[in-house]
Structures are given as C-alpha cells and as structure tokens.
Amino acid sequence: MTARGESVAPETATQTGEILARCDRAGEKISIVGGATLSGMGFPPERLDVSLSTQRLSGIVANERADLTIAVRAGTPIQSLTALLSTQGQSIPFDAPRPQYATVGGTLAAGWLGPRRHLYGRVRDYLIGSTIVLADGTIARAGGMVVKNVSGYDMSRLYVGSFGTLGVIVQANFKTVPLPKQARLFLARLPERTRARACAQLAAAPIRPAAAFWIDGFHNAVDGDDGPEGRLAVLLEGSEAILERATRELRSALGRAGVPETRVLDAGARESFQRVVDAYVACLGERSVTYRIASSPQASEPNALRANELTRRFELRADTIVDVINGDIVLRVSDFDARALGAKIEPFDDALHEIEPHAQVIASEHPNRIYLRVWGEPPPAVAQMQALKTRFDPNGTLNPGRFVGGI
Numbered sequence: 001m002t003a004r005g006e007s008v009a010p011e012t013a014t015q016t017g018e019i020l021a022r023c024d025r026a027g028e029k030i031s032i033v034g035g036a037t038l039s040g041m042g043f044p045p046e047r048l049d050v051s052l053s054t055q056r057l058s059g060i061v062a063n064e065r066a067d068l069t070i071a072v073r074a075g076t077p078i079q080s081l082t083a084l085l086s087t088q089g090q091s092i093p094f095d096a097p098r099p100q101y102a103t104v105g106g107t108l109a110a111g112w113l114g115p116r117r118h119l120y121g122r123v124r125d126y127l128i129g130s131t132i133v134l135a136d137g138t139i140a141r142a143g144g145m146v147v148k149n150v151s152g153y154d155m156s157r158l159y160v161g162s163f164g165t166l167g168v169i170v171q172a173n174f175k176t177v178p179l180p181k182q183a184r185l186f187l188a189r190l191p192e193r194t195r196a197r198a199c200a201q202l203a204a205a206p207i208r209p210a211a212a213f214w215i216d217g218f219h220n221a222v223d224g225d226d227g228p229e230g231r232l233a234v235l236l237e238g239s240e241a242i243l244e245r246a247t248r249e250l251r252s253a254l255g256r257a258g259v260p261e262t263r264v265l266d267a268g269a270r271e272s273f274q275r276v277v278d279a280y281v282a283c284l285g286e287r288s289v290t291y292r293i294a295s296s297p298q299a300s301e302p303n304a305l306r307a308n309e310l311t312r313r314f315e316l317r318a319d320t321i322v323d324v325i326n327g328d329i330v331l332r333v334s335d336f337d338a339r340a341l342g343a344k345i346e347p348f349d350d351a352l353h354e355i356e357p358h359a360q361v362i363a364s365e366h367p368n369r370i371y372l373r374v375w376g377e378p379p380p381a382v383a384q385m386q387a388l389k390t391r392f393d394p395n396g397t398l399n400p401g402r403f404v405g406g407i
Helices: 013-028 078-087 104-110 195-205 240-258 269-279 297-313 339-354 367-371 382-392
Strands: 006-008 030-033 050-053 058-066 069-073 127-133 139-143 170-177 182-189 212-215 233-238 262-264 288-293 316-321 331-333 360-364
Touching: 013 030, 013 050, 013 069, 013 316, 013 382, 058 078, 058 269, 058 297, 069 078, 069 360, 078 104, 104 170, 127 382, 139 233, 182 240, 182 269, 195 233, 195 240, 195 297, 212 262, 212 269, 233 269, 288 297, 288 339, 297 331, 297 339, 339 367
Parallel strands: 006 050, 030 050
Antiparallel strands: 058 069, 069 170, 127 139, 127 170, 182 233, 182 262, 212 233, 212 316, 288 331, 288 360, 316 331
16 A cells, blocks of 8 residues: 555556556545646645655657647646757747746646747647546546547547546647747837737737737836836747748837837747746745736736735735737735735735636745635536546546546
8 A cells, every 4th residue: 555645756657557547546536746846836735645756757759840740748848849849840839938847737727828829829728638547546548649620529638627626637649839940039128108008019010920919017027128118028829921021010019009128039039938838936935925817908007907906905015917819917015024925915915816817826935825715716517627627537646636626
C-alpha cells in the first residue's frame, strides 16, 4: 500500500495505472503535479495522501513531420516541444506562462487560454488524440494521429480544463500548423486621454494583431515604460509583406489615437511577448493575488478601470494587463507585506465578485487564498460537472476539492 504523504513519479502509463488503482482501492487521495506553474489556480487539495508528479512522463512518442502531427508525453515541458517544432517550421500556440517549466498535460488540464487564440484557436482545437489513466487504473485512449472530422463527442476534449479531476493525462497527440515566418513587437507609452482611442483602434485593425495588450504596471516583469495611461504591447506575426503592411496600418492607427511614438522589436519579439504571458502568474512572494476576469473586448477597458478603482478604495496596489482583442483582464493586487494584504484581501475579494462574479484567482502564494472565491461564481453546468466526477471518479481519488464547486 502506498505510504501516506508519499511522492511518486511514474514513467509509463502502466505504472500510473497501478498507482491510481492501488490508491483508489485504499481510499487514498492523489494530488497531480506537473510543472507547478499554475499551482495558484484552484483550491489546495482537501487531503493529500499521495503526490503524483508527471515530470518523468516526458518525451516525444511520435513525430510525423510530413503529416503535421506529433504525439508527446504529458510531462514534457512546453518549451522543449516548441523548440523541436520550430526546427521543423511548425508550432502549436500554447501561450502558457513559464514554458520552460509548464508541462503539456498540466496546461491542458488547466484549460489555459492564451492571448493568441482569436487568431489561431485554443490549444484544445489542436488535440487529436490522448491517453488518459482513470481513477481505477484503467488506461483510456481517444482519437489517434490522424487529423479528421469527428462524428460524436471527442472524448479527448473532456479532460481539457477538468483540472485533473477525471483522469491523469499521460499522452497528447496534436496537429501542428506552420510557424509564422516573422514576428514584430511594438511598445508604446500612452499619453493622457489616449488609452480608450488606442484600444479601439487596435480592436478594429484591418490586419488583426497576433496579440495586443494595454498594460499598467508590471514594471519588472514586462518590457516598456508606462505613460500617464500605461503602455501598449502589440505583437504582429506573418510574412514580411504582411508585417510591413500591418506596421504601416498600426502606426497610422496609433497616430490617430494620439500616440506619437512606438518602439519596434524584431529581434526578441517573441521573447518579449512571452514575458507578458509570464506576468499573468508572476507573484510578489506572499504579498499579491492575481485575478483573471473574462470580459468582452468592448467592455474590457472600462471593466479594468472599475476594478482598479475598487483596488484603490481598499488601499491596495494594482498591476493590470488587458487583452484588447479577447477581452481578458489580468489584475494583480498587492500590498507592502503579506500581513497587510491578509487584512484586506477577503473583503476585497467579496467586493470584486460583486462587480465581477466570475473573476478567478490564477496566481497567489498568500495563505489566505484558501478563503477566497478562487473560481468565482459556479457555472450553470456545475451539476453536470459533478455528475461526471461521480461517474469517472466515484471514490473522489483525483485532486479532490480543487475544482469548481468543490469537485
């Protein structure tokens, strides 16, 4: 029998199945750990008997370069997979924070939404097959290595965003797409009374940016300097001809908005973009809590300003990233030390959810995180989600209590 509090790191699906079956029979609870880059999401485990690391479940299983498909074990770091694909002129748009540590399986399980999804789609759209180990040790497979239309429900997608509560992802098969030939990043300080016009111009651009952000704060994490109304970071991707045309249009659009100067990065553009994504989960030790707020692109700027005003009312500091194209708002609230934050964060969390019921905590090391509404208001489908948990994991073995609704 597995010892209480033991850490295990299986190397194969079979070993994973043996561990899960043994724990399931013994009534032991398992916490699943990948790269721990998104450990600030969800509740901590209600009970921890066994910590199962997926990091030895790593490596490429099959690489069908000519068919634009690849199969990878779930513990593989995203950066390793991205580096391999780039040598082949291919990519999968994970857009996950800290890809040198983030694992393929953990990113899928968390249902991470990247800022380039409006252009390339979500990562789950690239998933064509998977191998999952269920709570009783059963090894389940769905899909394969062929890109085709699926008639009926694609079971691989069921586990994406389930937070490891339905099974352990041990392998994922993906279709790939051509890597954009070039990338260019623009940084611009925003003078007074330009933010709203600049965001509107970006949202209406004829050639859509791969990503566009309004940023206020995050000075040590993200490139660029704030003006009176923050700064912009805009990523363009594509052929040289597309980039040149989009560059002219972007400069003209920002000029109409009253933004006089832009700084252009060609070398290091993707690295600068990655630093913005990394900032989504960048903590200030135990003295910060970061929320992700879903919004429409049209409402994202006023909603972000309203959240910032609330932060000031509680005498907290706010760092903000607004995804101008998709509407996501990342709000990091902090104080001078962990004790000062602890005295304010629970009433602030209540007040924030009064105006943004679905705000979710995505990063925090503060001990009071367990008292916050980390998932926001439960979705209408929570009863169906609980029913799936009961069907797939009747003994509540996998990541109990970590997901929406205490699942």
